[in-house]
Amino acid sequence: MNVVSKTSSSRPSDSPTSLSGLQIKKLSVSFQVNKTLVKALDNVSFGVSPGEIVGLVGESGSGKTLTALSIMRLLPPPPTCLTEGFVFFDKKNILNASQKELKALRGIRIAMIPQDPSSALNPVFTVGSQIAEMFRIHMGKNRKQAAHCAIDILKSTGVEDPHKTFLQFPHELSVGQKQRALTAMAIACRPEVLLADEPTSSLDVTVQARILHLIAKLKEQLGFCALFITHDLSLVDPLCSRLVVLYGGQVVEEAPTKEILLKPAHYYTKGLLTCIPGELSFHKTKSLKTIPGKQPTPDHRPMGCIFSPRCPNVRSHCHKERPVLQSISSTRRVRCHFPIV
Template structure:
């Protein structure tokens, strides 16, 4: 059984806040998106936009005691993970949902051998003997193309290269053949060749295992190559979402356009200044209730204190409808959120 709209994951109006010395601040502000079965959904946005906090909220791995989910639902296979008991969420995490963390070293325990760490994941989620778990771990390392896996099982994380460590982290996330994988910047720390190998590997495993993937990245090039759908986040909110083909062909929000413009192309003259989006993502304490991209651009316009409605402009293409940031779009009459 899937979520109310038939997707394996449906995040609905999720609100996540942090208790800080400046009060309770919202890092994720009514975020909604869905992941259809077997598809890859990319979440893109600049540093600090709330991508990782969204991911950590889904699997309830928020920094404690500061992080709290204060509203919304995360429907996964028909269950609301926001309401799930701690035991239930522990079984889902690493079992049905695999997580690949932003920092590979933080996902591996430096004092245990690789083999022990992979075996533990199998033993935690399956009733399986040590011997069988060991064989399954070797098979998993083989699957992620670790050469001489039996030998590598005896290594400590620091004895492996960055690319190799990231493959181990992927092996840990995929060990129990999850139906959903959340990959938070899985290739940022790697050079381009290794990045391409890891992304190929994930695509191949996705095919073999029929997984759905949430891929978090600030690299639109990676999104273009790997994702079916894209969610663009800005300052804790989704400002636009659409299929990847539609988003690249017809971006509507000024922020999405800014992100797309900042990708250098082969036509960019080699010594020219690259396009950037002026200003910075506001800190949580500075967030306005109105259009946050207008806030960044220093625009104070009548009406911008209201949160712009989220509207469906064409089937599956949603945008936060700010009079300035999405000027010139045809306004539909139905499908309006908040």
């Protein structure tokens, strides 16, 4: 099914070149913990060009969801949480946008597939009515047309019986079905930017492949750009053209996907790759490996390089000085005093 041909455009122009992309610059997020501000995201900078899918990867707690929620301006206001930096979209800094401007952006020009499908749907309305509402309110469809579009878009996400799902309440769906319903809602208005936060984490491998294929297909049809958030590096190729690796709230490596998968420059990225099991592994190992130790919480980051307690190549200098993110080629940035070259 061609989702695009069945929906009208809410954009000024259908040309992918009219789309704007995202630029995240020096994004920091701090939380009040025991009356002190603790930095959970630290000076995160990267861009997502029009038509590009960038993978944001890292272990649990690295700051992936915080990055997406900051872009959507869904984090609590100060003093609970302090968000600093810039998120440029369509030449404006979203972090300074008024509530009126945000209303015109969220779910329409920038949409998010949330990480937790269980709490994201409204329990008192049917799934179909929640998806159809997107078409009625934002795409100018009447009730009948909106219902038709909602069923179509549900079908495109791999829901087995879209007519039945349309009439069901969220508690009647499995987690995987909810995740697909939320994907349908996110793409309903043909967003220019899609933030997909672990969109396949509750799905079996067949449906997972279908959702990844759908995102890639929609990117081709609509020319949107996307941030594909995952802890699973086996999912990023060929979907993502570039990867941004987060560790402890900092970008530690950024490069084209193929370069990272074949030759990581940061020891953390290398560790993540060797954790991919068996057939999917890019660095074939006989046994399943893990990265020893744990990612530090924002209030317990070590001095110097924050990966130093877990790094197989740690040297005394690493404990003394925090590495900066530096370019090691025209396409790669890495935060390490002694990158793998």
